[in-house]
Amino acid sequence: MNRRDIIKGSGLLAAASLLSPAIKAATTSGSKRKPALTIAHITDVHIAAGDNAPERFIQCLAAVKKQGVDFILNGGDSIMDASYDNVKREQVTELWSIWDRCIETVKPYAVYSCLGNHDMWWKAPSEQDEMYGKPYVVKRLKIPARYYSFTKKGWHFVILDGNNDKISLDEEQFKWLENDLQQLAPGTPTLVMSHYPILGVTPTLVGGGHSDHVKLKNLFYKHKDKVKICLSGHNHLADNALYNGIHYCCNGSMSGFWWGAGDKDSAGKGYYFETPPGYAILRLYEDGQVENEYIAHGY
Numbered sequence: 123m124n125r126r127d128i129i130k131g132s133g134l135l136a137a138a139s140l141l142s143p144a145i146k147a148a149t150t151s152g153s154k155r156k157p158a159l160t161i162a163h164i165t166d167v168h169i170a171a172g173d174n175a176p177e178r179f180i181q182c183l184a185a186v187k188k189q190g191v192d193f194i195l196n197g198g199d200s201i202m203d204a205s206y207d208n209v210k211r212e213q214v215t216e217l218w219s220i221w222d223r224c225i226e227t228v229k230p231y232a233v234y235s236c237l238g239n240h241d242m243w244w245k246a247p248s249e250q251d252e253m254y255g256k257p258y259v260v261k262r263l264k265i266p267a268r269y270y271s272f273t274k275k276g277w278h279f280v281i282l283d284g285n286n287d288k289i290s291l292d293e294e295q296f297k298w299l300e301n302d303l304q305q306l307a308p309g310t311p312t313l314v315m316s317h318y319p320i321l322g323v324t325p326t327l328v329g330g331g332h333s334d335h336v337k338l339k340n341l342f343y344k345h346k347d348k349v350k351i352c353l354s355g356h357n358h359l360a361d362n363a364l365y366n367g368i369h370y371c372c373n374g375s376m377s378g379f380w381w382g383a384g385d386k387d388s389a390g391k392g393y394y395f396e397t398p399p400g401y402a403i404l405r406l407y408e409d410g411q412v413e414n415e416y417i418a419h420g421y
């Protein structure tokens with residue numbers, strides 16, 4: 123439906139409601155119910171100066187804002203890469219300043235981020251360097267810690283750090299997660315975000331999933347009245363799996379083929395295999411139901 127049709131349609135509806143209260147009541151009861159929250163999940167932005175990526179990402183963010191979201195979840199790999207061996211300090215600071223410039227445009231919307239494998243600068247001159255490893259990324263992403271949780275409008279959100287041995291939660295973090303889920307009131311709908319898929323189709327195809335997926339699956343089963351959906355990225359591929367009543371969605375990537383045109387396996391311009399660059403819009407309902415829609419952005 124285009125914009126003119128919507129305006130025309132709502133005009134007719136308003137006229138009808140003035141004439142007859144009965145028609146208005148029937149229309150209201152037939153309309154779609156309202157989600158408690160509408161949120162965007164962006165992931166694998168891999169921002170860099172080339173390929174006009176900053177301008178294209180800013181256009182994507184403007185499109186996200188138009189969806190009427192409450193806030194944005196960012197799944198990590200925010201910058202192109204700080205993790206390779208030959209990366210210099212200036213490159214890292216340049217990438218984060220481009221990130222800041224782009225993210226500035228989504229104000230006043232809050233962005234809750236998690237750490238991706240390409241975000242950390244492990245080759246800093248020393249481990250004491252203020253830009254070494256995870257604490258610097260936590261600071262740049264303006265998040266409270268490498269893993270954390272928060273609650274909004276009755277939904278609980280858990281942000282994980284899978285950047286540990288063989289893609290997993292470290293012992294301390296797993297204990298924290300057990301406790302975080304345990305202390306929630308029964309039936310509190312919960313969304314979990316990690317950079318890496320926990321379960322799903324894409325890890326079967328290309329790997330890159332949590333190695334502690336059985337342990338996590340068991341924990342989530344114990345709290346199946348709470349955990350409703352697990353979001354991830356990393357694989358630049360989109361899937362949507364359901365196991366034990368929990369949705370597992372790998373939501374492609376904002377950068378597609380790292381903002382490039384693609385290769386012989388790309389199904390379209392900028393695709394990574396069959397997945398176009400895009401982002402997801404999620405509708406979270408009071409009763410714990412959730413819809414996850416992947417939208418190709420075309421920029």
Ligand SMILES: [Zn+2]
Pocket residue numbers: 199238239240317355356357
């Ligand atoms: Zn990644």
